[in-house]
Amino acid sequence: MTSNRYSGYIQMTSQCIHLNSINFGTVSEDSVTEDTRLREQKEKLQELNDSLSRKYKTDHINILLLGEIRSGKSSLYNTLATVLFGEVVNVALTGPEDSSVTTRLHRYELKTEKGKDMPIRVIDIRGFTKDRDYEHEIDKILDGNVKPGYEFGSKSKKIDKEKTLAGGPYKIHVVCFVVDVTQVPRQQHSKMVTQIRKMKEKIRSRDLPVIGVATKFDVLCPQIQENVANIEKSKKALNAVKRAAEYLEIQEKCVFPVVNYTEDTVIDKAKDMLILKVLDCIEGQARNYLEQDLDWQREPSVWTGRIDSLENENVVKNKKNLLSKMKDVEESVRILCVGRTNTGKSSFIDSVMSALSGEISCRATAGLTQSMNEERDGIPDTKRYNTYQLKVSENGNETQETNVYLCDMPGIHEKNGVQLNQIKCVIEGHVPSRYKVLSGINEESKGYVKEPGNKDKIHCVCLFFDGNDVSEREMKCIQELKSWLRDNEIPLIAVVTKIDLLSEELRAGRQNPYCVQRLTESIVNIEKKYGFKRKNVYPVRNYVHEDTVKGNMNALLLAAFKKILMLAIETKKQLDEDGTAVDP
Structure with a gap:
């Protein structure tokens, strides 16, 4: 029977558990415990009432x-x-x-x-x-x-x-x-x-x-x-x-x-x-x-820490810390670059290697860029799944190989590019390096890794966006990939490329790009359409036509790579310890 106190107020105008973790013993043995839990839950929800209006500008969940x-x-x-x-x-x-x-x-x-x-x-x-x-x-x-x-x-x-x-x-x-x-x-x-x-x-x-x-x-x-x-x-x-x-x-x-x-x-x-x-x-x-939701509504002041890292002395310090961290990695840590065709994935890999070494690298792109016809037709320039082992050297010392790998694969495209099931196979560690992944991959494929170890798997995924063209092409595949990564607890970072095409200021190499309105609008657009936290979106300018490295470009590249590397290392560590990954 419905209580009179309850009737009349209803407006009719109108983190997770497993079943076998529930313990009902206290229900029959001591109902006071259950009453206490119920009271605490109600108090917790009532306390939430205040923070909803104060912090999130809403009155209800x-x-x-x-x-x-x-x-x-x-x-x-x-x-x-x-x-x-x-x-x-x-x-x-x-x-x-x-x-x-x-x-x-x-x-x-x-x-x-x-x-x-x-x-x-x-x-x-x-x-x-x-x-x-x-x-x-x-x-x-x-x-x-x-x-x-x-x-x-x-x-x-x-x-x-x-x-x-x-x-x-x-x-x-x-x-x-x-x-x-x-x-x-x-x-x-x-x-x-x-x-x-x-x-x-x-x-x-x-x-x-x-x-x-x-x-x-x-x-x-x-x-x-x-x-x-x-x-x-x-x-x-x-x-x-x-x-x-x-x-x-x-x-x-x-x-x-x-x-x-x-x-x-x-x-x-x-x-x-x-x-x-x-x-x-x-x-x-x-x-x-x-x-x-609150992250992308905030002003760009959330980037204050990143802006500080763009100062020249901090760039040198960040690079030194990164090189040291990379040398300490004991077993393979793999970072995968994915995105629509022609979003600058391969160029990013070359650019990170350039920023770390101090010399322009062309290992991933072979010094080539896509033609206009290839851009229009969505033809991937990268044909295989490739892994690039990063190397470090300090103060002119001998170059040393690390256990950090940047991994590249063909871009996502409905007709000509890589498909979701192929990306999943790569992330799960089933695909060997140099494999022509566009030809398809399954358990019967030559070279298929049937029992990959943690060192063979991907530990962080970077999803690339062209900052000058945040369209909804391949939206379905990208959203399904994002959802699958979340379900499998694999961290995901958004990398925004080609920012130099957004404005003359960025093309000229402005020291603090975060105060340029066109860039802010592009990042917020990505956040809204694809559901990223602002702290996990990193703008970069890749080395394409430059013949020497530049401090302002290195600053953005190293800021992004630092976050990516930390997530990858932590994911690998947790996988080794208990089989779970991390949330960025």
Whole structure:
């Protein structure tokens, strides 16, 4: 029964765990522990309320619930409301199994048992089917521009202007896919997977975090229906979570099992514990997203430290520290340069070697540049996967080889360039140096490395952009690569090249390029389109026609390479220690 204190406030105008890490023992042994955890979680969310408005200029974390019809989206909202309110709540409508009760966009807010606002807002929309998606609606929904109450038709349609809101007041911060585990087996090879992929493509383009919530375990297993705490011991439940992760194509640790409040009249501590994990993940993911969103909104003052590094005396110091760090690397550390064709990947490798040695290098480019026809047709100048072992020398001493490798491969292009599966094979260490990767690579290919070691794998990826042409060509491949790298915890750095073409000041070699408006606009454009944190975007000017090295060009190149090298070394170290990588 819904409490009178709860009714009336709902506005109907409308970091991750594994299942087997949940411990339900304290639920039956000591309910006080669970009550304490719930109270602490509520206090944590209420404290978040202050930082949201002060730091992030928003008043709520907006969660979008996506799922096929009858997956339990609306019941999930009722469950969230119940856990936070402390009494069973049934505000969102639920209904028969063969239709979608939610036909409009609903905006739900949450309160505590004392009626205090919680900084979480749930956006619930019509469930999708194999024939009904959100093709013409999803962009405005994700950007928070749709008025509560918008009614979904039988087919996706463009949203009329009078039903939209300016400024994106309900901009989504976390997307939650809700999955009925009893239906996953029949959906795993259906059109539903295609629908989910299309939605995730839109979501990933905004770099939004995605989690999965698996429901109806009480229907799946009689023992769980009898006692929700039995979910911990249920192999059937564990397998269902794995299948749900495969169905959504996200990591298993990001899929959370829940049992919704449906016909309950009293609180179930085991159900509450499951929801606490979901809330904890939502809060953490939202914070990370808001931090990233905040990065590109800040003024270029975030680059103050980099500007200091461009001073001549600091360039010399940075170079000396880099050379020392490179000599200390004991086992192979590999850095891969990828990007669209003609974005300056090979030139960057030559330029880094030039900055480190003090002499112009042409090892990667062989002294060549692309012709205009090759640029227009997207024909990669690089034909093979090549690895370049970096060498160091100090004060005229003998040149010494290091265990640091810069790796090059053909550029990304829909017709003539490298494809995503080939890039993945390189990153996983299956491709030997000098291999003609454009010809294709698989387990049967000659030279294929079937069991690569950590020293064979890529430890940091640099994604290259032409600063003078930040187009959306090959956007899908780049976003899928970015998503795959994130899922596999491989750090990614954006390198912006050809900045000398942006303005006369940059062409003349301005000492502080960060105050040039055209460069700032180009970097912000990359951040917005591709979802990079500003601190992970590095502009450089490659050596192309120069015959001697220059201090101002070295400064930018070494600043970028320093960050890249540190990430690669740390990734290799963590892979060796425990098999995990790092977040830039």
